[in-house]
Structures are given as structure tokens and as C-alpha cells.
Amino acid sequence: MSLARMEVYEQEFRNLEDSLRRLRLDANAKAVFLIDRNGQHIAAAGDTDQFDSTSLASLTAGNVAATDGLAKLIGEREFSVLFHEGQRDHIHISIVARRAILLVIFDERSSLGLVRLRVKRASTEMDRVFEQMDQKAEMGVQGEAEPSPFSEITDEDIDALFSE
Amino acid sequence: MTFINYAAREINCKIVYYGPGLGGKTTNLQYIYNKTAPERKGKMISLATEADRTLFFDFLPLDLGTIRGFNTRFHLYTVPGQVFYDASRKLILKGVDGVVFVADSQPERMEANVESIRNLELNLRDHGFDLVTMPLALQFNKRDISGAVPSDEMYRMLNYKREPTFEAVATDGLGVFDTLKSVAKQVLVELRRK
Numbered sequence: 001m002s003l004a005r006m007e008v009y010e011q012e013f014r015n016l017e018d019s020l021r022r023l024r025l026d027a028n029a030k031a032v033f034l035i036d037r038n039g040q041h042i043a044a045a046g047d048t049d050q051f052d053s054t055s056l057a058s059l060t061a062g063n064v065a066a067t068d069g070l071a072k073l074i075g076e077r078e079f080s081v082l083f084h085e086g087q088r089d090h091i092h093i094s095i096v097a098r099r100a101i102l103l104v105i106f107d108e109r110s111s112l113g114l115v116r117l118r119v120k121r122a123s124t125e126m127d128r129v130f131e132q133m134d135q136k137a138e139m140g141v142q143g144e145a146e147p148s149p150f151s152e153i154t155d156e157d158i159d160a161l162f163s164e
Numbered sequence: 165m166t167f168i169n170y171a172a173r174e175i176n177c178k179i180v181y182y183g184p185g186l187g188g189k190t191t192n193l194q195y196i197y198n199k200t201a202p203e204r205k206g207k208m209i210s211l212a213t214e215a216d217r218t219l220f221f222d223f224l225p226l227d228l229g230t231i232r233g234f235n236t237r238f239h240l241y242t243v244p245g246q247v248f249y250d251a252s253r254k255l256i257l258k259g260v261d262g263v264v265f266v267a268d269s270q271p272e273r274m275e276a277n278v279e280s281i282r283n284l285e286l287n288l289r290d291h292g293f294d295l296v297t298m299p300l301a302l303q304f305n306k307r308d309i310s311g312a313v314p315s316d317e318m319y320r321m322l323n324y325k326r327e328p329t330f331e332a333v334a335t336d337g338l339g340v341f342d343t344l345k346s347v348a349k350q351v352l353v354e355l356r357r358k
Contacts, residue, residue: 066252153352
């Protein structure tokens, strides 16, 4: 995994989505989101339309980053699980493969115990997918064996983005 | 850290607006938000104090359109400029792809500008980044105030590596989009290089 970028290919993306869908059903959650620790939305499952996923990703990453800062202040490496309890909806946040954040939104149809249990299993699955992503990144292999589309970006392509 | 999703054909990049307190970082984002078509922007989030000072960050997602079939998104963040918020400021730099440094043109803020550049350099280093290689645009904001320090003098004090530099009046939008375009272009050129 390079410091400069994170790349998700077709196969790994589908695998992550499958894990999220299973987690959502098994935990009886409203929606589940996978977010990069820098605040980028990676994938989601469930009733995602009712949430602003971009804002959710950014605020969740900020929340985790701030909590990490707190952990270090008291000599902990990290707080690996965060839980926010609302009147109707609750949020369970956990770290996956040290670089991603799993966010589960649930209500009275589920419980914290059930969510924690199912998150544990899903995290193990997703750890494996991230390992595959690392291996591909190390080998420089892309899932579709296509050349990097970015090596051929021209100045005109970039200018066109700003032409409006 | 640029995030490339080959399955969804998306590129996501993170730009951070840095600089001393009350320099106009949030105003830059507010202007961009106000002047961007609704389909090209997400919700702007400001985590601010009751006195409207940035407490943690402002966030604005922008959709720039497609490049080589990939939807290109830029996430713009500001940091809290006040000196004592350094821990929060450092957190926002995590995974940054490009920086806009918003300097205040008031003579009495020159020391704060210089201190903030030094702080940026150190905080980037803590994340394993080097300001020398980081895409960077320098903005001299508040050019409309009387007694503004001349641009060439500010350049001598604040220029780090001959980065593109822009005069701005963020409240009126002068220089705001030029600054953003400059840093966004540098980020995309960097993407090509890697």
C-alpha cells in the first residue's frame, strides 16, 4: 500500500460489497458503510439513499481521527470500537484492516450485542480482501489487466475539467 | 492519499486549506460552495464554535467531471487556524493530496503567516509528507484592505518553492477559483506521474 494512493479493483470491490450486504442482513441493520480513514466513501449496503454518504464518510473519519488523538493522549494505541447511542438510531464504528472504518447504523430492530458479533465476522472477511488489495498493489497487477488510465492523462484532459 | 475506485470509476482527492486564524480559509470554501452548480457539489459541513470560528474543520465535496472515464471528485477541507488547535490541524492533514496556503495580507499578521507555514511543514512531516514535493498553491488574501503588505514582499517571506501564487479577495471571490484550479491541476499531474 503506497502512501500516495489507495486503489480498489473490480473483484475486491465486489467482495467488499458482498461482505457489507451480508453484515447488513445478519446484523439487521439499516445501513452499513465502509470508509477510508481519510474520509473517502468506499462502499455501502442497505438503505443508503436516506443518508448523505459523503458527509457521513468525512465526519466519521474526523470522529475516528479525533478519538485516535484522545487514545494516544492517554497512552492507548487506538480505541478500536466507538458507539453512539441515539433516541431511535445508533451508530457502531470499528476499524477494519487498520486503514478502513466500518460504520453500522441500526435501530431497535437490532441490538448492540448482535451488531458487535456480526461486525467481528465481517471484519475478518474484509481483512482478507484488503490483504488481496495489498498483494495486487505490490505486484502492480490490476484486476482487469488494463494499463493505468492515469499515465496517459494529457494537459488537455486536465484543462477540460476546468473549462466550464 | 488519492483514492481510486476502478469498479465505480472514481478518483477522489483531498485538498486542505491551511493558514493562520481569520485568514479566510473558510471564506474560500464558502465562495466556492456558493458559486458551484448544485449537481457539482455536496453539502458543506462546518464544525465551528458558537463564534463561527473553525473548531475542527470545514468540508466541501466537489465533483469536477470526468477524466479518462473516471469521475473526478475533490474533497476540500479547512483546518482551524488558531495556534492552540494544532492537534486537530494535524489530524486534517492525514492523507492530503494538495495544500492551499491562505496568507493574510495585513502587516500585523505576517508573523502568524510565517509561523503557520512552518507549522504546516512540521505537521506534514509527521504524516510522512514533504512540503517540497506536495502540490501547493499560495494565496495572498485580503488584497483589498488598506495597508496590505505588497505582494512581492509577501512572496519573499512566504514563498516556499516557487509555488503558483495568487492575489485574492475571498469575500468577493477574486482569485478563489484560480487558486483551487492551480492546486487541483498539480494533484492530477502528480497522479499521472505516479
